[in-house]
Amino acid sequence: TLSMCGLAKEHSSAEQQEKNPWHASISIRREGKGFEHCKGALVSEYFILTAAHCFTIDDKAEQITVKIGRQGFNVVAVHSHPQYQIGKLRDQGIPEFYDYDVALVKIQPKVKFSSVARPICLPCTAGASRALRKPHPQTTCKDHEEILLPAGNILSLFVTDCINNGGNSGMRRQTVRIKNSEQKVACEEDAKKAKHYVNVTNISDVVTDRFLCTGGIHPEVDPNTCKGDSGGPLIIQNRLRYVQVGVISWGVVDVCKNKRLPSCDKNKHVPVQSPSYARDFHINVFKVLPWLKEQLSMEGLDFL
Numbered sequence: 001t002l003s004m005c006g007l008a009k010e011h012s013s014a015e016q017q018e019k020n021p022w023h024a025s026i027s028i029r030r031e032g033k034g035f036e037h038c039k040g041a042l043v044s045e046y047f048i049l050t051a052a053h054c055f056t057i058d059d060k061a062e063q064i065t066v067k068i069g070r071q072g073f074n075v076v077a078v079h080s081h082p083q084y085q086i087g088k089l090r091d092q093g094i095p096e097f098y099d100y101d102v103a104l105v106k107i108q109p110k111v112k113f114s115s116v117a118r119p120i121c122l123p124c125t126a127g128a129s130r131a132l133r134k135p136h137p138q139t140t141c142k143d144h145e146e147i148l149l150p151a152g153n154i155l156s157l158f159v160t161d162c163i164n165n166g167g168n169s170g171m172r173r174q175t176v177r178i179k180n181s182e183q184k185v186a187c188e189e190d191a192k193k194a195k196h197y198v199n200v201t202n203i204s205d206v207v208t209d210r211f212l213c214t215g216g217i218h219p220e221v222d223p224n225t226c227k228g229d230s231g232g233p234l235i236i237q238n239r240l241r242y243v244q245v246g247v248i249s250w251g252v253v254d255v256c257k258n259k260r261l262p263s264c265d266k267n268k269h270v271p272v273q274s275p276s277y278a279r280d281f282h283i284n285v286f287k288v289l290p291w292l293k294e295q296l297s298m299e300g301l302d303f304l
């Protein structure tokens, strides 16, 4: 049958990878500098969607490994968004600019879908219409955007690292609210508290239309991302199906820096105290659809 995207095991005793079967770990080996770690989401048999800032122009495919659960994959190529240019505003005193911070990593061999390896749904695909229980092809991409990103504070989730009782690293879901309401302005204003943006006058110069904003303490305290969460998916759960609406790009404060990882056991929930201005910024998948459609044209995803 046509593989169903965004479907996961829900029972509490399922393995973390079975609950998040699209979750990919990306490691980039850099001579003499150890490893950089990022996350990503499986979006088809050959592609992982992640953040462009995980890679530098010097990185070769051979330096990069991708793991989906226990299974390792080789990297064939990294396709960063053509408009991603981290140094674009350097002359204006802005050392890092994260606009269009998305990349598609092509892996081999082709992923054999299973309970621990299954793609997440991308908006504006036939799979997402099915996941949203909307008729195909009557349902439009605009319909998807109205369903997934309505005005208001939108509940969404991302996955972060944690330490399980065995002492090795696991993954834990974090719930955050996308400020797609009048709170969006305050959310974006807090970007000025980031170390590289303290002198920025017009925050819309760095927080462009491509970003979704989460974090802060209103209406609830949102957990924050860590540097190692870069590239991971920001997900909307609709009943028992999952659709990716964002790619984790950057945050104002790295709450994991020089800190031990939180425990995976929810009951041992140590609320990491982050400042109220700790916000996180994610590339809105709806804003990079033409690029996704072009790059994934051969993957049988049936874009609307």
Ligand SMILES: CO[C@H]1CCN(Cc2c(C)cc(C)c3[nH]ccc23)[C@H](CO)C1
Residues within 6 Å of the ligand: 096, 194, 195, 196, 197, 225, 226, 227, 228, 229, 230, 231, 248, 249, 250, 251, 252, 253, 254, 255
């Ligand atoms: C503009 O200046 C800031 C940009 C990014 N920040 C690092 C960072 C990256 C790169 C990626 C993700 C997902 C992060 N989550 C939390 C921090 C963080 C640092 C501050 O920590 C400085």
